[in-house]
Amino acid sequence: MKWRDNILEKILLTILVVILVIPITNVVPFRSLHGVVSEREKPMFTLSGFKDGSYQKDLEKYINMTYNGREAAVRIYNQFIWTFFHKTNVENIVIGKENWLFEPQHVEDYYQSRMYKYTDDFVAMKKKLTTNAKRLFFVQEILKEYGKTIFVMIEPGKERFYSQYLPENTYTKEKGVVASDYYAYLFDSLHVNCFNTLRWFEQIQDSVSFPLFPQTGTHWSNIAATYVLDSLIRYMEFVGNVNMQNVVIDSIYTAKIKEPDADLEELLNIEFPIASTKMKYANLRLLPDSAAERPRLITIGDSYFWNLSYQIPLKNIFSGYPYWYYNKTIYFDKDYNSTDDINLVEQIMNSDFIMLSYCTAQIYDLGNSFISRALVNLCYDDEYVASIIEKIQKSMLTDSSWKASLQKKAEAQNVPLEQILRTDAEYVLYNDLDKYFPEIASDTVPKLRNKRINEILEIQENYKDVPKLASIIHSIYLFPSWLQSIKEKADTSALTFEDFVRREALWVYENR
Amino acid sequence: MVFSSNIFLLFFLPVFFLCYFITPVRYRNYPLLLFSIIFYSYGAPDFVLILLLATVLNFYIVKAMLKATTEKKKKLFCALSVVVSLSLLLYYKYANFFVENINAFLHVCNHSSISWRPVLLPIGISFFTFQSITYTIDMYRATAKPNEKLTDYVLYIIMFPQLIAGPIVRYNTVAEELVSRKYVTTQQLAGAYRFIIGLSKKVLISNTLAKIADEAFTMNVSELSTPTAWIGMLAYTLQIYFDFSGYSDMAIGLGRIMGFHFPENFDNPYTSKSISEFWRRWHITLGAFMREYLYIPLGGNRVSKRRTYLNLWIVFLLSGFWHGASYNFILWGAFHGFFLVLDRLFMLDFLKRIGKIPAVILTFFVVNLGWVLFRADGLSNALGFYQALFHFSGALQISLDGESICTLIVALILSFITLAKFGEKMCNTLYAEVYTTKQSIMLFIFIVLLLVLSVGSLSVSDFNPFIYFRF
Numbered sequence: 001m002k003w004r005d006n007i008l009e010k011i012l013l014t015i016l017v018v019i020l021v022i023p024i025t026n027v028v029p030f031r032s033l034h035g036v037v038s039e040r041e042k043p044m045f046t047l048s049g050f051k052d053g054s055y056q057k058d059l060e061k062y063i064n065m066t067y068n069g070r071e072a073a074v075r076i077y078n079q080f081i082w083t084f085f086h087k088t089n090v091e092n093i094v095i096g097k098e099n100w101l102f103e104p105q106h107v108e109d110y111y112q113s114r115m116y117k118y119t120d121d122f123v124a125m126k127k128k129l130t131t132n133a134k135r136l137f138f139v140q141e142i143l144k145e146y147g148k149t150i151f152v153m154i155e156p157g158k159e160r161f162y163s164q165y166l167p168e169n170t171y172t173k174e175k176g177v178v179a180s181d182y183y184a185y186l187f188d189s190l191h192v193n194c195f196n197t198l199r200w201f202e203q204i205q206d207s208v209s210f211p212l213f214p215q216t217g218t219h220w221s222n223i224a225a226t227y228v229l230d231s232l233i234r235y236m237e238f239v240g241n242v243n244m245q246n247v248v249i250d251s252i253y254t255a256k257i258k259e260p261d262a263d264l265e266e267l268l269n270i271e272f273p274i275a276s277t278k279m280k281y282a283n284l285r286l287l288p289d290s291a292a293e294r295p296r297l298i299t300i301g302d303s304y305f306w307n308l309s310y311q312i313p314l315k316n317i318f319s320g321y322p323y324w325y326y327n328k329t330i331y332f333d334k335d336y337n338s339t340d341d342i343n344l345v346e347q348i349m350n351s352d353f354i355m356l357s358y359c360t361a362q363i364y365d366l367g368n369s370f371i372s373r374a375l376v377n378l379c380y381d382d383e384y385v386a387s388i389i390e391k392i393q394k395s396m397l398t399d400s401s402w403k404a405s406l407q408k409k410a411e412a413q414n415v416p417l418e419q420i421l422r423t424d425a426e427y428v429l430y431n432d433l434d435k436y437f438p439e440i441a442s443d444t445v446p447k448l449r450n451k452r453i454n455e456i457l458e459i460q461e462n463y464k465d466v467p468k469l470a471s472i473i474h475s476i477y478l479f480p481s482w483l484q485s486i487k488e489k490a491d492t493s494a495l496t497f498e499d500f501v502r503r504e505a506l507w508v509y510e511n512r
Numbered sequence: 513m514v515f516s517s518n519i520f521l522l523f524f525l526p527v528f529f530l531c532y533f534i535t536p537v538r539y540r541n542y543p544l545l546l547f548s549i550i551f552y553s554y555g556a557p558d559f560v561l562i563l564l565l566a567t568v569l570n571f572y573i574v575k576a577m578l579k580a581t582t583e584k585k586k587k588l589f590c591a592l593s594v595v596v597s598l599s600l601l602l603y604y605k606y607a608n609f610f611v612e613n614i615n616a617f618l619h620v621c622n623h624s625s626i627s628w629r630p631v632l633l634p635i636g637i638s639f640f641t642f643q644s645i646t647y648t649i650d651m652y653r654a655t656a657k658p659n660e661k662l663t664d665y666v667l668y669i670i671m672f673p674q675l676i677a678g679p680i681v682r683y684n685t686v687a688e689e690l691v692s693r694k695y696v697t698t699q700q701l702a703g704a705y706r707f708i709i710g711l712s713k714k715v716l717i718s719n720t721l722a723k724i725a726d727e728a729f730t731m732n733v734s735e736l737s738t739p740t741a742w743i744g745m746l747a748y749t750l751q752i753y754f755d756f757s758g759y760s761d762m763a764i765g766l767g768r769i770m771g772f773h774f775p776e777n778f779d780n781p782y783t784s785k786s787i788s789e790f791w792r793r794w795h796i797t798l799g800a801f802m803r804e805y806l807y808i809p810l811g812g813n814r815v816s817k818r819r820t821y822l823n824l825w826i827v828f829l830l831s832g833f834w835h836g837a838s839y840n841f842i843l844w845g846a847f848h849g850f851f852l853v854l855d856r857l858f859m860l861d862f863l864k865r866i867g868k869i870p871a872v873i874l875t876f877f878v879v880n881l882g883w884v885l886f887r888a889d890g891l892s893n894a895l896g897f898y899q900a901l902f903h904f905s906g907a908l909q910i911s912l913d914g915e916s917i918c919t920l921i922v923a924l925i926l927s928f929i930t931l932a933k934f935g936e937k938m939c940n941t942l943y944a945e946v947y948t949t950k951q952s953i954m955l956f957i958f959i960v961l962l963l964v965l966s967v968g969s970l971s972v973s974d975f976n977p978f979i980y981f982r983f
Contacts, residue, residue, distance in 0.1 A: 063519045067518060
């Protein structure tokens with residue numbers, strides 16, 4: 001037989017072999033997938049694991065997530081099911097009519113079933129929202145004493161403005177509490193500062209010439225965010241009685257779609273675009289104003305804030321703008337840190353504005369415990385709060401079943417028992433504030449104040465000619481290794497940890 | 513490790529082929545044996561040694577049988593070999609079932625139960641047993657030459673393409689190819705195509721149908737509506753076919769790449785015009801095994817009519833029991849045995865008279881009803897499911913999306929396509945080994961697409977059940 005016989009078959013067979021070999025090589029680079037991909041560690045081989053089959057299971061999962069070419073195979077498969085069945089494997093996306101994409105929580109909010117994710121009870125939900133609003137009012141009034149402003153920005157949800165594209169027959173309208181509307185009512189009646197962009201969008205939706213939300217994105221469109229930023233600055237000037245750097249929209253233009261206007265579509269990980277690849281955008285510029293102040297803003301909230309930060313460098317408007325994502329992770333410039341590692345009162349007192357920024361679907365858990373924590377820490381001394389937490393921890397450890405569940409949890413999360421104990425004790429504390437802090441349960445603003453506030457204010461007064469001090473302190477908190485070294489020094493000294501942080505900040509300021 | 517997994521497709525298979533094809537032709541059985549042992553160890557590490565020991569033992573028992581000078585001794589060795597193979601099957605597959613039943617009986621009689629640690633079922637034990645038995649009996653009957661090399665015999669028993677789910681390969685089918693086989697590019701390419709078609713049948717069709725079937729069969733039967741029960745039953749009927757025939761395609765395809773010609777296991781079974789025909793088209797190698805090694809030794813149809821019917825029933829009861837140690841499987845076997853007897857009595861004539869299409873529909877309906885016993889979890893659930901099929905009330909309780917509906921339709925079309933001439937022609941083209949250049953290129957593109965879609969589907973989902981894995 002000559003080598004030229006069946007040459008086509010030989011070529012085709014070779015190509016098949018090459019395709020099969022690609023995954024075990026790294027010669028072909030593939031475009032990575034969008035979205036969160038859970039990192040998988042290569043399983044360690046153990047004889048017991050091999051015998052009971054757990055090693056094989058882990059290995060298969062690992063290979064499924066890591067083989068070379070997975071990106072291409074997944075993308076082609078996703079395109080196939082999208083094209084032929086109008087379907088996606090992404091759990092967090094609802095496909096609406098005419099290829100409009102939504103997040104399920106927004107659809108649930110529209111159909112009034114979102115509250116059932118938080119509570120089974122209609123009355124309990126209202127009570128929860130009312131208590132939170134009342135506590136927020138207390139925090140607002142306390143901060144007012146110190147010249148600080150806290151306010152809520154209610155962000156609009158796409159479902160409110162493009163409900164005609166919501167899928168049919170998937171959900172039934174239920175009789176529930178829609179938190180954004182109920183909070184708006186509560187804030188009005190309690191006089192809580194609130195910048196209600198949801199209401200504002202409802203007013204302008206028929207008059208604007210640009211889409212408030214993109215077809216395949218979940219957040220407000222880039223151009224809508226531009227207008228929000230402008231209005232936000234004006235609102236802050238009004239509510240905080242401060243003159244800030246203003247922005248002006250020079251022009252509106254059409255361009256290739258920019259991040260995050262198609263964030264949901266990106267998560268679909270398909271090859272061909274499903275919506276128009278062009279959107280409207282605005283050219284934004286700062287108005288020169290030498291007298292303008294640059295206040296420090298803490299934002300606690302959901303991902304809508306990212307889109308505001310893309311419009312213009314926020315450092316031109318704010319002296320600092322740390323973003324506490326769901327009150328869990330602190331983002332500032334390119335660094336991030338955990339809210340567990342900060343002193344809350346210190347952070348609050350070193351800021352001018354605190355914004356709780358939540359959209360219709362996320363506002364059910366407004367503040368993500370920030371409000372309760374702020375109220376307690378503003379009213380009660382650190383030592384007192386620590387003693388209550390210690391008491392709760394002791395009771396947890398004396399209850400054998402509770403202790404066992406904590407140990408199990410610690411093992412599952414691979415963290416020390418002390419850490420779980422602390423987290424759970426805090427959870428118990430902040431979920432039953434009235435029990436542990438009766439003063440907070442009353443209908444009037446608590447009179448008690450944490451003595452630490454005055455200490456901080458004193459330092460601020462002493463160093464008022466050092467405006468950078470606060471931002472240096474903040475920077476320290478962003479570097480775990482720096483923090484650790486300070487903690488070690490504090491442990492062997494009579495001074496507190498916070499005192500050491502301030503000393504370190506001063507040293508940095510004076511020496512650099 | 514199943515064939516329809518990324519670890520097999522993207523790691524085991526390429527590494528195996530690399531080792532296999534760089535080895536000189538005359539030594540290629542060694543990498544195949546080594547990788548078969550690795551493949552089996554991966555799935556049943558505790559059982560691999562027992563399997564190898566039993567195989568080696570059997571090899572020498574058969575050798576002794578062949579050397580035996582008297583018929584009596586020969587018979588004795590033959591029986592010993594069969595007992596060795598069957599005892600493993602009985603212990604690993606049926607011990608739990610028997611102990612459970614004895615305990616239930618003891619409980620009724622107010623006696624204390626036997627304490628028993630349940631035995632785990634090793635993968636592929638049923639196929640291993642059947643392959644061992646075919647070798648022993650074929651040698652006893654002298655229908656094939658004995659294998660001289662122990663390694664070749666072990667390879668025949670545990671060759672990875674067919675060990676887990678068949679087809680059941682009779683020794684004389686592959687005896688020559690175990691010693692020497694030809695590598696023809698067209699056949700290898702056809703083998704690769706066959707493998708990928710099988711893979712996509714399993715991953716793209718069966719897995720999708722499995723979700724519908726699972727939803728229906730895991731519902732509380734007292735709340736099951738008639739439309740849900742019918743859709744669930746139909747989905748399962750199609751799932752099991754595409755699952756098992758897909759796996760057989762993969763095994764046959766792999767064998768073809770390596771130069772083996774494994775027997776066909778399915779021949780469009782749902783186009784059968786009777787249950788008798790169904791069993792000539794469904795799991796063909798099991799049917800052949802049962803006929804050759806059980807039905808004929810029992811007397812087959814050369815005995816009285818009554819005895820023939822009894823033989824048929826015994827064969828199908830045992831066939832049902834082979835599928836699993838539960839009363840559902842026994843009843844499923846009895847159910848098919850009953851219809852086979854009916855065929856002999858009058859059904860075949862009746863089905864002939866009503867015409868091809870009504871006969872196919874009627875047979876398909878009976879097969880569907882049978883699968884309920886096969887799938888339902890316990891007899892009471894099966895009974896409840898049958899009630900749901902015929903109480904004619906309620907609305908569909910499963911939300912069928914576009915993919916489910918489309919897959920159901922495609923599966924139905926593919927199951928019956930050979931009833932039409934163009935369908936038969938299409939299948940012949942698809943499974944042919946020689947194509948025109950245009951056909952070759954078109955088919956290649958189609959096959960690569962199927963491969964990528966299957967791998968993609970496996971990559972995004974953990975849901976990959978395999979029905980015949982437990983047999």
